[in-house]
Each structure stands twice: as structure tokens, then as C-alpha cells.
Amino acid sequence: MTLEQFYDTIGGDYKKTISRLSSEALVKKFVLKYADDRTCLELADAIESQDWSAAFRAAHTLKGIALNLGFDSLYTVSSELTEVLRGGRPLTDMSLWTAVDAGNANIVRAIGEIDA
Numbered sequence: 001m002t003l004e005q006f007y008d009t010i011g012g013d014y015k016k017t018i019s020r021l022s023s024e025a026l027v028k029k030f031v032l033k034y035a036d037d038r039t040c041l042e043l044a045d046a047i048e049s050q051d052w053s054a055a056f057r058a059a060h061t062l063k064g065i066a067l068n069l070g071f072d073s074l075y076t077v078s079s080e081l082t083e084v085l086r087g088g089r090p091l092t093d094m095s096l097w098t099a100v101d102a103g104n105a106n107i108v109r110a111i112g113e114i115d116a
Helices: 003-010 014-021 024-034 039-048 052-069 072-088 094-111
Strands: none
Touching (some): 003 014, 003 094, 024 052, 024 094, 039 052, 039 094, 052 094
16 A cells, blocks of 8 residues: 555555655654554553553654654544643553553554555
């Protein structure tokens, strides 16, 4: 799939992301690197161990990555999760984490389908 098709698949804004990062080659480079990013795994580990400060940091990092790469749907749910965890508050509604994890998995799966 093309990079533009990838953005359609994940519910992102291709044109806005290209505009922000100035070239399709640069966007593609960072999108492909995202598949190896460990932030979502760090978030999962922090939630599992109930380390709410670490969970907040990971959620906040994921939110920033998603915003910069134009992963709009992941940005939305990770932003909500970040606010819930702000100040070290515990996560009581796991549906937010489930949505973040599913959004991340969808993006990683779609990255695997991008044309070389």
C-alpha cells in the first residue's frame, strides 16, 4: 500500500503530516521506524505493574509521537489516557488502555503493508 493509503487505513491525515514534516520520504522513514518503537510496550508494562507515573510518561510520549506522525485516532485515545493518568492517578477504566493498544496494533499491522 502507498503511504497515502496507509494514512487512510489508520484514520490519519496524510496531507497535513506531509505538510508538517516537509516530504513524503521523511514521513515514510519515521512511520517505518514506528513499528519498532517500544513506547506502547513500556505503557503496557507500567499499567500492569500499576506504576502510574511511568504510565503517564509513556502515554504522554505516545501522544506526542502520534500527533507528530499524524496518527490521529491513536493521538485522540492516548491523549485521553494521558489526562486520566496525569498526576499519578490510577487507571480505573481499562477501556482507554484497550483502545490505545488496539490503535497501536492497527498502525503496526498497517505499517507492515506499506510498499517498500
